[in-house]
Amino acid sequence: MVITVSLVTLFGLVLFLLLSSKTLGYGSALIAVGFGFFLASTGAAGPINRFAESLIDAASNL
Numbered sequence: 001m002v003i004t005v006s007l008v009t010l011f012g013l014v015l016f017l018l019l020s021s022k023t024l025g026y027g028s029a030l031i032a033v034g035f036g037f038f039l040a041s042t043g044a045a046g047p048i049n050r051f052a053e054s055l056i057d058a059a060s061n062l
Contacts, residue, residue: 011036 015032018024024032039045 015024015029019026019029039048
């Protein structure tokens with residue numbers, strides 16, 4: 001759970017920075033948030049979470 005909250009915070013910060021630097025428009029940001037929301041409710045959420053956990057485990061073992 002801590003990893004999920006941290007990743008949400010990280011992605012939220014990146015999205016905020018992209019919006020602040022005008023690299024990403026508000027429409028694109030809305031689409032990105034919607035895509036993430038709907039992706040989390042599909043069958044792809046499990047493999048994505050396992051992949052993120054394996055990357056975190058690999059980084060912590062360095």
